[in-house]
Each structure stands twice: as C-alpha cells, then as structure tokens.
Amino acid sequence: NAGVTQTPKFQVLKTGQSMTLQCAQDMNHNSMYWYRQDPGMGLRLIYYSASEGTTDKGEVPNGYNVSRLNKREFSLRLESAAPSQTSVYFCASSEGYGVNPGYEQYFGPGTRLTVT
Amino acid sequence: LAKTTQPISMDSYEGQEVNITCSHNNIATNDYITWYQQFPSQGPRFIIQGYKTKVTNEVASLFIPADRKSSTLSLPRVSLSDTAVYYCLVGDSGTDKLIFGTGTRLQVFP
DSSP states (O other), X not given: OOOEEEEOSEEEEOTTOXXXXXXXXXXXXXXXXXXXXXXXXXXEEEEEESSTTOOEEOSOOTTOEEEEOSSSBEEEEESXXXXXXXXXXXXXXXXXXXXXXXXXXXXXXXEEEEEO | OOOEEOOSEEEEETTOOXXXXXXXXXXXXXXXXXXXXXXXXXXXXXXXXXXXXXXXXXXXXXXXOTTOSEEEEEESSOOGGGOEEEEEXXXXXXXXXXXXXXXXXXXXXX
C-alpha cells in the first residue's frame, strides 16, 4: 500500500515548455487534489476532482489543466510554463467527495518544479 | 476570498504544552476544521479534526468555540520531534473552496 505517489520528484523547465505531473493513489479514494506551495507559504488549491470524470477549479487554477484519468490517477498539466509557476506541487486524496474538509486528506511527497 | 490566519511562528521547550490558534471568520456552516503537520520536504500529515467544542486524540486536542470562527490546536508535552509547521484547513462559505491557513512554524528547544 503505497498511498499517494507523485512523479517526477524534481523537474526543471524553461519558460514556455510544457509538462505533466502524475499522481496516483491506491486507497480507492473518491476525491483527488492538486496544491502548490510557494517558499514559506501555505498550500493553495489548484484543482480538485470530487469523483472520477469530474474536475473543478480551486483557488489558483490559471495556467494549469487537469485530467482525472480514472479513479486512481489525477494529472496536472502546465501547457506553457512560467517562472511564477516555480513551486512545490502536492497531490492529495481523500475518501470524501469534493472540498468538504470533513475527510482526512492523504498527501504525496511532492514535486519540486523550477521554471527558468 | 476568506482569510485564515495563524501566528507565523512559536517557540517552546520540551515538555511544555503548546497552543496554536487559527482564525477563520468565513467558515462554511457544515464544514469541519482540520489540522495538519508538515516536516521539511514532506507532504502535510493529518493531526486532528473537529466540528465544534472539543476533540481529543492520542497526539493532540482541538478546541472550537461556539461561533466556530477560530480553533486552537493543543499539543501536550511537546518533544523535539514536534518541530514542524502546523496548518489549519477549513471550508470557505463564500467560494465553496478549501482554505489552508498561513501555517505556524513551531520550534521546540531541549
């Protein structure tokens, strides 16, 4: 039982390049989330998926797209990376549906992304 | 967008009780308050969750007043391994989104 896994762990991009961050969970959770955490700051929700086949915007969705490929996998895509997207990206999952924090979220180890 | 506020940092010594408060004026009516702990280079980890009054588990207590506009995480008898950043998480009734607090960096000294 690996919990929540993320790939890659580290990535360096040049401005304008694209990439996809992968996330998978093996806990049969309904909801999955993508957060970003800037240095010295808290986590901000980018997108979430309350169930397979649905996605919704969080607090900071601009510049990102997501895909809930199946119940296990939720990917985050940067179509044209910008230096402002330099951050640590965390994926999380929970048993509940949507944004109600009534269910514990399980977080992955994070992807450290630098855009030059 | 509602703002969730915590003290930036706190210092303590081993064996002391630590209380960290989070203010969340615009919490959603039906939403819970959850606290997470984060160590460097790791994702946050669940500590405790509550809706109202007091909740206690094996590692912490959570106090929530009747108006639910704030909450206090209480860590009894902290140890060096409790040095971490602590975040509160609530819903936002204005935007129906999840809002993490700004985080409190707790430093425990021997």
